[in-house]
Amino acid sequence: MSEISTTVAPPLPTATEKLQFYGMWAAAAVVLVLLPHVFGSGGSLTTFSLIGISIIFSLSYNILLGQTGLLSFGHAVYYGLGGFLVIHAINIIGANKLPIPLPVIPLIGGLTGLFFAVLLGWVSTQRSGTAFAMISLGVAELIASSALILRTFFGGEAGVSANRTKLFKIFGWSFGPQIQIYYLIAAWTLIAVIAMYALTRTPLGRMCNAVRDNPERVQFVGYNPHVVRYLAFCFSGFFAGIAGALAAINFEIANSAYLGAQQSGTVLFAAYIGGIGFFIGPIVGAIFVTILSLGLSDLTQVWQLYFGLIFIAVVLFAPGGITGLLMMHRPLVKAGTLRQVLPSYLHALVPTLAMIAGLVLAVETIVHYTVNPGDDSHIKAFGIPFDAASPLIWAISAVLLVGGFLVARKDWVRIREAWDRAGSIEREKDVTA
Amino acid sequence: MLELIVISTLNGILFGMLLFLMASGLTVIFSMLGVLNFAHASFYMLGAFFGFQISRWFGFWTALLIAPLLAGAIGVAVERFGLRPVHRNGHVAELLFTFGLAFVIEEIVQIIWGKSPVDFRIPSSLDFPAFTIFSTNYPAYKMFMLLVSIAIFAALLIVLKKTRIGLIVQAALTHPHMVAHLGHNVGRIFMLVFGVGTALAAVAGVIAGPALVTQSNMAALLGPILFVVVVVGGLGSLPGAFVASLLIGLIQTFAVSMNGSLLGAFGPLSPAYASTWLADIWGVTIAQIAPIVPYVLLVLILIFRPMGLLGTRDT
Amino acid sequence: MSAAIELREIKKSFGNIPILRDINLSVAQGERHALIGPNGAGKSTTFNLISGYFAPTSGSVLLRGEVISGLPPYQINRRGLSRSFQVTNVFANMSVWENLRCAVLWSTGQRYAFWKNVDNLPEVRERTAQILADIHLTKRRDVPAGLLTYAEQRALEIGITVAGGADVILLDEPTAGMSHAETERAVALIRRLTEGRTLLIVEHDMSVVFGLADRISVLVYGQIIASGTPEDIRGNPKVKEAYLGEEAA
Numbered sequence: 001m002s003e004i005s006t007t008v009a010p011p012l013p014t015a016t017e018k019l020q021f022y023g024m025w026a027a028a029a030v031v032l033v034l035l036p037h038v039f040g041s042g043g044s045l046t047t048f049s050l051i052g053i054s055i056i057f058s059l060s061y062n063i064l065l066g067q068t069g070l071l072s073f074g075h076a077v078y079y080g081l082g083g084f085l086v087i088h089a090i091n092i093i094g095a096n097k098l099p100i101p102l103p104v105i106p107l108i109g110g111l112t113g114l115f116f117a118v119l120l121g122w123v124s125t126q127r128s129g130t131a132f133a134m135i136s137l138g139v140a141e142l143i144a145s146s147a148l149i150l151r152t153f154f155g156g157e158a159g160v161s162a163n164r165t166k167l168f169k170i171f172g173w174s175f176g177p178q179i180q181i182y183y184l185i186a187a188w189t190l191i192a193v194i195a196m197y198a199l200t201r202t203p204l205g206r207m208c209n210a211v212r213d214n215p216e217r218v219q220f221v222g223y224n225p226h227v228v229r230y231l232a233f234c235f236s237g238f239f240a241g242i243a244g245a246l247a248a249i250n251f252e253i254a255n256s257a258y259l260g261a262q263q264s265g266t267v268l269f270a271a272y273i274g275g276i277g278f279f280i281g282p283i284v285g286a287i288f289v290t291i292l293s294l295g296l297s298d299l300t301q302v303w304q305l306y307f308g309l310i311f312i313a314v315v316l317f318a319p320g321g322i323t324g325l326l327m328m329h330r331p332l333v334k335a336g337t338l339r340q341v342l343p344s345y346l347h348a349l350v351p352t353l354a355m356i357a358g359l360v361l362a363v364e365t366i367v368h369y370t371v372n373p374g375d376d377s378h379i380k381a382f383g384i385p386f387d388a389a390s391p392l393i394w395a396i397s398a399v400l401l402v403g404g405f406l407v408a409r410k411d412w413v414r415i416r417e418a419w420d421r422a423g424s425i426e427r428e429k430d431v432t433a
Numbered sequence: 434m435l436e437l438i439v440i441s442t443l444n445g446i447l448f449g450m451l452l453f454l455m456a457s458g459l460t461v462i463f464s465m466l467g468v469l470n471f472a473h474a475s476f477y478m479l480g481a482f483f484g485f486q487i488s489r490w491f492g493f494w495t496a497l498l499i500a501p502l503l504a505g506a507i508g509v510a511v512e513r514f515g516l517r518p519v520h521r522n523g524h525v526a527e528l529l530f531t532f533g534l535a536f537v538i539e540e541i542v543q544i545i546w547g548k549s550p551v552d553f554r555i556p557s558s559l560d561f562p563a564f565t566i567f568s569t570n571y572p573a574y575k576m577f578m579l580l581v582s583i584a585i586f587a588a589l590l591i592v593l594k595k596t597r598i599g600l601i602v603q604a605a606l607t608h609p610h611m612v613a614h615l616g617h618n619v620g621r622i623f624m625l626v627f628g629v630g631t632a633l634a635a636v637a638g639v640i641a642g643p644a645l646v647t648q649s650n651m652a653a654l655l656g657p658i659l660f661v662v663v664v665v666g667g668l669g670s671l672p673g674a675f676v677a678s679l680l681i682g683l684i685q686t687f688a689v690s691m692n693g694s695l696l697g698a699f700g701p702l703s704p705a706y707a708s709t710w711l712a713d714i715w716g717v718t719i720a721q722i723a724p725i726v727p728y729v730l731l732v733l734i735l736i737f738r739p740m741g742l743l744g745t746r747d748t
Numbered sequence: 749m750s751a752a753i754e755l756r757e758i759k760k761s762f763g764n765i766p767i768l769r770d771i772n773l774s775v776a777q778g779e780r781h782a783l784i785g786p787n788g789a790g791k792s793t794t795f796n797l798i799s800g801y802f803a804p805t806s807g808s809v810l811l812r813g814e815v816i817s818g819l820p821p822y823q824i825n826r827r828g829l830s831r832s833f834q835v836t837n838v839f840a841n842m843s844v845w846e847n848l849r850c851a852v853l854w855s856t857g858q859r860y861a862f863w864k865n866v867d868n869l870p871e872v873r874e875r876t877a878q879i880l881a882d883i884h885l886t887k888r889r890d891v892p893a894g895l896l897t898y899a900e901q902r903a904l905e906i907g908i909t910v911a912g913g914a915d916v917i918l919l920d921e922p923t924a925g926m927s928h929a930e931t932e933r934a935v936a937l938i939r940r941l942t943e944g945r946t947l948l949i950v951e952h953d954m955s956v957v958f959g960l961a962d963r964i965s966v967l968v969y970g971q972i973i974a975s976g977t978p979e980d981i982r983g984n985p986k987v988k989e990a991y992l993g994e995e996a997a
Contacts, residue, residue, distance in 0.1 A: 071529075139728075219821040225822075316515065
């Protein structure tokens, strides 16, 4: 190694840093193994399983959006096709008693996703931006509609099902109980996350980012942006297929909903809310969205509405997602100016919460009147009982909503001022350093 | 046979004009604001539901006037408080905002009016057969829909060709950046364009509501077709949108009314293939394929002629 | 030895509007050639034509004797021609280091490799470090390119252009918007980085042109009205009338 690369180039990771890095993955594996011992209920295991599937799916989506700048409205196609093929594969393998155990099956889903991505990807990735989004929508609608026509493969409205316990057993596991499915999903999640992270550290991964930032310049450093996008598309389809396969194994069924617009929309929500600018963003988003959709649906009838409103709020106010919001504070932590902004957050918390409470109250009351007008007006929203028929409720929600907004507005200005102060202090430190 | 063709042509043109009412707004919004309004079909749906509700209270004709104004007002608010702040976060963010908006509007409609179709009736003043072709009565309401669409189309043409604002819109269709450079109050023009575009979609909703089914999945069903129309016609081209609207309107209508299949034409496959996917394709009728045809068209156009049939700009 | 760049009877029209009318130009290997002319003469169009951004309406572009007109930019780049942009065109969200590294990847044979760790490639590190030192941005190595000062971005722009090792370099107004001191530094950088390579440069700053160029071509309304050494050009009456005026640099 020449003198130039030791003095000029960024330092290579030291042995301790490497140890920390690999240690982190090992720790993650340990956490995954121990998780069921801490949260052992059937419901928790199902939740973890769903989260794992969602993590793989959302990360695969972010290969397109966050890393290569490709907004797809039809990613569920590769997820769904992976799921369908796996169901058929399980049935065929089970019927012919082939010695292929269940843990290998998700690979079949991945290869399915890869196959279709290879097939459809070249023309899909010819353009990026709005054209790509439209093609992805068109292809998705095409395939989703075909699903209802090709009934033998897709099983019509009911879908196709399989029995995952019929396969060749290894370690004596039949994969009937949810705990075994959890370990299967956890293992594949870890493998997939490591693989997708490794991809970002390759020359292809770097050029994906370059294509996202400036496809024109990419041409002038010798790369064909179309090929870069195509390869990203293929990898994305592969991992989406794995996620779809795990979903099919988990539910033992695949139906046209796997391919549909709602599924494509959900993964988009998860990746974006988590934050598409960072690798762990979609992981955070997957956990957040899965828990929210499971939890909210118990608390309120219209959880999907809240979902949509949260998404719009993120697009409007926090386009970097949850991870983006958190990472925004990194320079403040480094400069030690975090305590400049924290008090303003606390100050804004109460009026903002009041505003949200007013909104929720209004929504739930309206829902009561429009959806269940005949029911008893004493309803519970988010576990809090109140009487929807009482005019007091309307007054309270109006006060909370309007009053909360007016007060919160000032506090949001305060937050911005606090950030400005923190920025000035940081710049002063830079100058004097 | 001739009867089928004539009726289908009339229906096809009608459907095409409805599509154009929406596609025209979408095209102009895309050209001026650079954003493909995912929620455009949602305003169509809002028009239908507002029309239904207002006609329940005040009668159809009031609804025809008020519903689009209401929807247009919401459109103006969406542009001012939603799109404008998001604009600085880039095109992806704008597209995602309209996507989220479409989702939320559908949820709200479901909450207020439910998931089943609502009983939006043709006003009794228009509920009679206009004329009889061969043996079928062609309803007067459909002629009314056709007349309204043509009237609005004519008004649009006049506004575009003869007024100053129309001139600006025409310029923005092909050279959107220049409009700002020319010193016009861009903010106000954008609000106006978005408001008018969404109001047009709402008009389509009000008049289509009684004839087609008024249900909370209207937007999800029609939305993708709308994109196909706009992309096939050429983003930024109003004549292209017109041609594509009629084209797709006719194709859809004819495909649904005809009922051939390979099965019908060539007889059944041998029993050995009876339960395979080959049998599915063999037995599929043209009517079943009808929903897919626009998407095939979309994908083909995007591959082979990305500027659309008459478009002058690339996406 | 064939010319590094040759334009033969190049015509380029956009719709019905002719921009370049019958251009013939030859740049020898190792030569530093400046292309000057008033605004709107077609200099950027010529660059875009040579680098493959679009194809000529008629005529051909040759690189070391091989026809390249009609090839896409990335293929022209792989044949050893690289260009910079008038409006800074870097990867704004990536650090300076990563920007330069992207420019180096193809020429070190990495292609679309997805099985290697990019941080473990010694040749890539070497080359990137070398360019970083050459353009004097070592202290700003980890700064996102979008946050650099204007002059730093222009330096990075030049760095990206030469990093791949191309031997024919096209620079489009590299000193635009720079102060006198910044311009001097930029010229020294350009001279050093294009040592032994062919350089075609578009410039408005006459001191840069006359200080750097071996030969100069003057483009006016899509036609080359004069081509020769700096002395020839300085004394050429047509050029004075069309562009330089009486106060030559």
